[in-house]
Amino acid sequence: MRRYFGRKLLVYALTFAVAVTVNWMIPRFMPGDPVASMLARANVSQPQAVEAMRTYYTNLFGLDEPLWRQYLNFWGALFRGDFGTSIWVFPTPVSTVIMGAVPYTLGLMIPSVLLSYFVGNRIGAYAARRKLLDNTVLPVGYVLTATPYMWLAVLLAWGLGVVAGVFPVAGGYSFSIRPSLSADFLLDLLHHWVLPFFSLFLVALGGWAIGMRNMIIYELESDYSNYLSALGAPQRLIRRYAFRNAMLPQITGLALQLGVLVAGALVTEIVFAYPGLGSLILKAIQNQDFFLLQGIFLFIVLGVLIANFVIDIVYVLVDPRTRTGMAGASA
């Protein structure tokens, strides 16, 4: 087990190092003079902001310092939690801006991912080898996985928001309400949360259902299933064993899908102008706020790595083979 976690942690540490290095390298090795072009493109009207930006950029890029030194400084700043200053909301540090958006993204992603995962797996397991149900679940599942996240979001916002008028189409809460811990605000928050949540939930659902269905069929054809049915075990019992075995690849699948799920959440937020990281990315791109963009990038990578690690722990809890170091998941 120590070897298993050791390997995983090594991969994650290296991944983080690669992400930071990419983040450090791109502004430095891109063609042209980044400082000048960014100042020109940033198009900030406040002269004091321009001056601060110029000194900040020159300091950060450290034109007088050797490259290795700049690289070490970059890491040093990172460990102090210093992601730089946002240009879009000028004097606010990037970390503060991101921290304001993260709760919304997590509040949207965690419930939708977990719920679609459980419901999708259940549906898939139930549909496998049941002709009538399978014939509906399979096509619907394929259509859902092929749907671009933003398109379903747009359709839901248009259908249930604009035409039916049941749900609000934009924002995390009404503009007339100030964020507080009152019941009114929480209800309003929930009301705005429903559509983006439902949109994320639906798109992810199809993939899990199809994956689980295929795995169950595979497991039901394996020797232990045949042996059990030859012994006369009830179908329910065989299916339960098949489900437990089929769950393992699905857990790995969840880890592999994390990147896609994050991307889906980001574009869904943009459709609903939901005040999470997705909308922040849009603002950062529109305002050429590269520090903010880089900060968000590192934040997403860090989040995905942590989620991966949590899934690894779950895997060890679920699969006893990894605990004894016999076999199981390879790094």
Added chain:
Amino acid sequence: MTALQEVATRKPPASASVRREALYFALRNPKLLIGAAIVLLFLLAGLVGPLLVSATPNEYVGKPMDPPSSEYWFGTTTFGQDVFAQFVHGLRTTFLVGVLGGGIAAIVGMMVGFVAGYRGGLVDEVLNMITNIILVLPALAVLLIINAYLGIRSVGAQALFIGLTSWPWAARAIRAQTFSLRGRDFVDLARLSGANTWKIITREIGPNMSSYLLLTFILLFGNSILIASSLDFIGLGPTEGVSLGLMLQNASQWSAMQLGLWWWFIPPGAAITAIVGALYVANVGLDEVFNPKLRQT
């Protein structure tokens, strides 16, 4: 040596009959036929459509916010652009991104997978580590940073970066397949006869999993269409020309939903869904054609 020659001469008819058998089952597989028909239909629309519409996609041709009519099949945008013209030109871009992005990812994935699986040892360890690192990095986040800084302005560059970030799972799958073929007799025989690594991979291992490689490419193709549309939607798409993702972005940015211009945002999304969904279904159909165990008789 004579035995080898005999095998070599006997090979063509054998592979031809395998091909005929695959064709036989392919023509009787509804999933494959329906999926392929939908993809071809859209491909045809993308190829022929731009020849039929005289307007360039971003030209202001008619009355703004016109619903679909005989003149403008998909209506017009808030600026009076022809949605149908944008749609057919966008289809071209979408297929181009899919083929290029999927193709590049398939090539990189094959290279890494074959070499890691066949060579094993230290080479495998290193390549596997690189694959795992890129696998956990969220592709869209990386593309975001690269695109924002480098200012990607062409479809080709977009496809290149998508291809370079989406190969890892293909590499892993191909590596596992190569691993299982590596110890087979015909590979040993090729090695005994003095063939080098490149030749063994391209002549012995590759052809033996060609069906698997085709399936991998189809999935990568659909995948890069989806990634490209997300990138376009965030505002990091190509600035020259149109794509289905850019249409969605424009529709959302100029509040087509609030104005009720459904003809602006439904066609591009429906086309992406139909193409990618049809690719997935055709993929399952192809799998059944190549894998006798999965055939339903």
